[in-house]
Amino acid sequence: MPAPITEEQHRLDREALLDAAERLFYERGIQAVGMDEVRAASGLPLKRIYRFFAAKEDLVVAVLKRRDRRWRGDLAAHVERVPDPRERVLAVFDWLAEWFAQPGFRGCAWANAYGELGSSSEAVLAEVRSHKQAFHDQIAAWVRAAGVAVAEPVFLLAEGAIVTAGISGDPAPARHARAAVVTLLATPSSGTADALTELTASTSMDASLN
Amino acid sequence: MPAPITEEQHRLDREALLDAAERLFYERGIQAVGMDEVRAASGLPLKRIYRFFAAKEDLVVAVLKRRDRRWRGDLAAHVERVPDPRERVLAVFDWLAEWFAQPGFRGCAWANAYGELGSSSEAVLAEVRSHKQAFHDQIAAWVRAAGVAVAEPVFLLAEGAIVTAGISGDPAPARHARAAVVTLLATPSSGTADALTELTASTSMDASLN
DNA sequence: TAAGATAGGGAACGATCGTTCTCAACGTCA
DNA sequence: TGACGTTGAGAACGATCGTTCCCTATCTTA
Numbered sequence: 001m002p003a004p005i006t007e008e009q010h011r012l013d014r015e016a017l018l019d020a021a022e023r024l025f026y027e028r029g030i031q032a033v034g035m036d037e038v039r040a041a042s043g044l045p046l047k048r049i050y051r052f053f054a055a056k057e058d059l060v061v062a063v064l065k066r067r068d069r070r071w072r073g074d075l076a077a078h079v080e081r082v083p084d085p086r087e088r089v090l091a092v093f094d095w096l097a098e099w100f101a102q103p104g105f106r107g108c109a110w111a112n113a114y115g116e117l118g119s120s121s122e123a124v125l126a127e128v129r130s131h132k133q134a135f136h137d138q139i140a141a142w143v144r145a146a147g148v149a150v151a152e153p154v155f156l157l158a159e160g161a162i163v164t165a166g167i168s169g170d171p172a173p174a175r176h177a178r179a180a181v182v183t184l185l186a187t188p189s190s191g192t193a194d195a196l197t198e199l200t201a202s203t204s205m206d207a208s209l210n
Numbered sequence: 211m212p213a214p215i216t217e218e219q220h221r222l223d224r225e226a227l228l229d230a231a232e233r234l235f236y237e238r239g240i241q242a243v244g245m246d247e248v249r250a251a252s253g254l255p256l257k258r259i260y261r262f263f264a265a266k267e268d269l270v271v272a273v274l275k276r277r278d279r280r281w282r283g284d285l286a287a288h289v290e291r292v293p294d295p296r297e298r299v300l301a302v303f304d305w306l307a308e309w310f311a312q313p314g315f316r317g318c319a320w321a322n323a324y325g326e327l328g329s330s331s332e333a334v335l336a337e338v339r340s341h342k343q344a345f346h347d348q349i350a351a352w353v354r355a356a357g358v359a360v361a362e363p364v365f366l367l368a369e370g371a372i373v374t375a376g377i378s379g380d381p382a383p384a385r386h387a388r389a390a391v392v393t394l395l396a397t398p399s400s401g402t403a404d405a406l407t408e409l410t411a412s413t414s415m416d417a418s419l420n
Numbered sequence: 421t422a423a424g425a426t427a428g429g430g431a432a433c434g435a436t437c438g439t440t441c442t443c444a445a446c447g448t449c450a
Numbered sequence: 451t452g453a454c455g456t457t458g459a460g461a462a463c464g465a466t467c468g469t470t471c472c473c474t475a476t477c478t479t480a
Contacts (some may be wrong), residue, residue: 028329031241035468045428046469056468107328114377115325119238119316132377153367153390156383158369167324167342174367180363183397184390245438255458256439266438 015078017042022063026109030060030116033108060113061123067109068131085146086185089154093178094141096161100171107166108159134160150184157181227252232273236319240270240326266330270323274337277319282333282344295356296395300352301365302349303388306371309382319371342369360394404411 003196020041026101035056039046052058078095082088106112110128117124139158140151157180161173230251243297245266249256263269288305292298309315316322320338327334350361351369367390370381 007274023432029326031326031467032330034466036466046430047471050469103311107324111321111373111377112325114317115322116239116241118377120242128377132374148341150390150393152383152386153393155382156367156370156374156387156390157363158370159370159373160366163318163321163373164342164367167321167328167338172328176362177366180360180394181365183360183363187397188264188391241437244436246436256460257441257458260439 007032013048017044017049017052017059018063018066020034021059022067025060025063026106026112026205027104028111050173057121057123060121061127064110064113064124064127064131068127068134072131072134076138079142085142088142088147089139089185092142092154092158093161093174094178096165097160097171100161100165105166110167111163141168142145146185147149148185149189153184154181169174170186223254223258227269228255228273228276229260231269232277234268235273236316236322237314240323266395267333270331271326271333271337274320274323274334274341278337278341278344282341286348289352294350295322298352299349299356299391300388302352302364302368303371303384304392306368306375306387307384310375310384312373315376315381318372321373321376356395358395358397360397363394364391377378390411 015025017038020043020185021033021038035046035049035146039049040060042049049059054060073096075092079091082091083104110131113124114128118124118128135158136151139155143149143151144153157177161177164173165171227248230253231243231248234247234251245256245259248269249259259269263272285302285305288296289301293303320341323334324338328338329335333341345368346365349365353359353361353364367387371387374383375381400409
């Protein structure tokens with residue numbers, strides 16, 4: 001065999017490629033970054049990049065997949081260091097606050113990818129949906145463990161905080177969302193809340209709803 | 211003057227151009243739509259398009275500006291048909307639910323534009339921020355009029371519902387956000403107290419803290 | 421050492437982008 | 451009527467995209 005590429009080097013090169021692509025795609029947008037720029041940043045020849053991934057779309061999906069694993073892993077590690085179930089839910093928003101304050105924070109990579117490619121790449125759309133579903137399920141599990149039945153609003157507050165912090169460039173939404181979650185966790189759980197919803201909704205419905 | 215273009219026709223052509231561009235940009239993404247496609251869809255010659263807007267970026271900004279006026283105008287019209295201040299806040303989410311259910315709904319046009327061009331076009335970024343600020347201020351005014359001081363979470367729930375409904379393709383987040391707002395409006399966070407607030411507070415005192 | 425397979429560097433390709441230019445057609449005024 | 455100014459239709463331009471191909475250097479094995 002005349003090729004001296006070890007298995008380990010192969011793995012390292014692939015990681016370097018994903019590192020470079022992820023940074024560029026997140027910083028400047030996916031369509032704004034050409035493959036030649038990925039080549040220059042990764043140090044790998046174009047030929048090898050296309051042996052790793054047959055097309056740019058595959059590279060994008062791989063970047064999102066790896067980022068999802070790392071992002072949710074970091075979140076879970078932070079959250080599950082907290083023993084109390086109720087505090088765990090709040091820890092999600094402390095972690096978000098730290099993320100928002102990082103230099104170069106530019107909102108949700110998946111939401112951004114959706115805006116760019118959601119209607120033109122089925123594979124990217126599927127990856128974005130997969131990530132959001134997994135994030136939702138993580139939050140739902142932690143909220144359930146806290147003994148309350150308000151998973152949905154906690155997830156929506158997190159999503160709203162991420163998109164708002166990204167666009168505004170201000171990490172404050174993490175604090176606002178956290179404060180709202182404190183309130184929601186302190187309200188009587190599902191049965192009473194639903195009854196209250198029904199009561200208020202019945203007096204306001206003019207149209208819509210389903 | 212040899213040019214028979216009336217002032218009125220000029221205005222109509224401009225609207226047709228913005229109509230076509232808005233539809234294409236929202237459906238398929240901004241970068242995915244070429245100027246030649248805008249030309250074909252609008253029926254206007256390319257030369258006239260570039261007399262209206264010197265560059266594609268200017269067209270994009272104009273589309274976002276006009277959509278902002280219409281979008282927030284429609285929202286305000288729906289909300290302010292409701293007399294009761296508290297119901298008005300909930301009416302925001304009824305309007306969102308109707309929007310989410312419309313065919314072709316593809317999330318927030320401004321958030322999508324941010325994902326695509328937020329880091330490469332200062333003008334687009336400014337327009338996106340301007341829209342989000344205006345939407346935030348609208349909600350804050352309605353929430354304040356309802357006599358409670360929880361504007362931020364209501365805004366974040368709306369944002370979370372929009373992005374989630376867009377990505378998932380499911381209009382349910384509007385209902386979930388609405389239910390959460392009902393809870394928040396019934397919480398004595400601002401010191402204002404009425405019968406409903408007292409009732410909910412008295413049954414929820416077991417939780418709380420931090 | 422000779423032979424051969426593969427790697428990297430980068431040019432090349434076809435497509436498409438935003439934008440400009442050409443040119444014929446036409447309506448208006450001297 | 452004839453010259454002019456403006457228009458619409460679309461070709462053309464330069465740049466850039468994702469992707470492929472060529473060529474040479476280099477390393478392995480006989």
